[in-house]
Amino acid sequence: MSLTPSYMTPLGTEMPTFSLSNVVDGRLINSNSLNQDRLTLVMFICAHCPYVVHIEKELVLFSSDYKDKLDIIAISSNDSIAYPQDSLGNLKKQAKSNNFSFPYCFDEDQSVAKAFKAQCTPDFFLFDQSDRLIYRGQLDQSRPGNDIPCNGESLRAAVDLFLEKKEIIKHQFPSIGCNIKWKSNES
Numbered sequence: 265m266s267l268t269p270s271y272m273t274p275l276g277t278e279m280p281t282f283s284l285s286n287v288v289d290g291r292l293i294n295s296n297s298l299n300q301d302r303l304t305l306v307m308f309i310c311a312h313c314p315y316v317v318h319i320e321k322e323l324v325l326f327s328s329d330y331k332d333k334l335d336i337i338a339i340s341s342n343d344s345i346a347y348p349q350d351s352l353g354n355l356k357k358q359a360k361s362n363n364f365s366f367p368y369c370f371d372e373d374q375s376v377a378k379a380f381k382a383q384c385t386p387d388f389f390l391f392d393q394s395d396r397l398i399y400r401g402q403l404d405q406s407r408p409g410n411d412i413p414c415n416g417e418s419l420r421a422a423v424d425l426f427l428e429k430k431e432i433i434k435h436q437f438p439s440i441g442c443n444i445k446w447k448s449n450e451s
Contacts, residue, residue, distance in 0.1 A: 268384040268443035270401055275434065279304065279395040280379035284339065284369035287355045293337055293367045300393055303334035303423065308377060308387040308444065309368075310340045311358040312349035314408050315441035316385050320362050322403065322414045327365050330423060334390075336366035341377035342385070342445040344370075350445070377444055384441040390422055398426055401436040 283294045298304050307323075309316045327336050338359075342350040352370055359368040371377055380389060390399035399422035406414040418437065425432045 267440055269438040269440050270387045271381045271383045272436070272438055273381050273389070273397055273400050275397050275400075277397040279306070279389070279391045279397070280376065282339075282371075282376045282379065284371060284376060286367040287340075287352050287370050288359050288364075288368060291367070293369055295395075298335050302393065303398075303426065304391045304395070305334055305336045305419075305423075306380065306389045306391070307336070307338050308341060308380070308382040308385055309338050310342045310347075310350045310385045310442070310445075311354045312342075312347065313385045313442035318406065318408045319386060319403055319414050319416075320358075322416045324362055324364065326403075326416045326419065329420075331365065333427060334423065338364065338366055338368040339371050339376055339382075340368070340385075341371035341374045341382065343374075343447045344372075346448070347445045374444075374447060382444060384439055384443055386441050387439050388419055390419070390426075392426065398422065398432055399436060402439045405437075407440065 281295045286293055340350055340355050344351045355368060392398050402418050404415055404417040406412040422432050
């Protein structure tokens with residue numbers, strides 16, 4: 265397993281547009297049809313990465329705690345041919361077994377991950393109501409084996425500060441995880 269940090273996309277960057285199908289119900293998720301009165305969290309995850317498995321319970325708690333405040337979309341962009349653990353069927357199982365309440369989409373051609381400059385799983389991008397990036401990076405400081413409780417502290421603080429109309433800390437920490445499994449000859 266190769267540890268990869270997220271790319272720290274400049275704050276204020278506009279959210280790339282995308283249209284992907286939810287692996288659970290086939291519903292089309294279009295970035296242009298998201299609720300403009302709410303924040304949007306786009307997170308790149310997958311089924312097999314131990315760094316994602318480590319935070320799955322917190323993702324469920326986070327999505328429940330903020331269900332009335334932001335739209336959440338999970339995306340897997342891994343090459344499912346080379347990594348069948350991240351096949352559509354396994355993503356659907358992951359979503360159902362964890363009771364994900366948010367759409368979980370598959371970026372088969374990896375164009376969405378490239379547009380976001382996503383590098384690893386997990387990788388988080390939080391956008392304001394104008395689709396401008398206000399947070400990117402880690403969920404919290406917990407990692408598999410470091411004995412720090414997984415509580416979503418970093419991402420929760422960013423959401424809470426923004427909703428309280430306070431300034432979000434500009435010094436943000438990259439997420440760390442498995443690299444996105446790019447299709448051969450692509451990165």
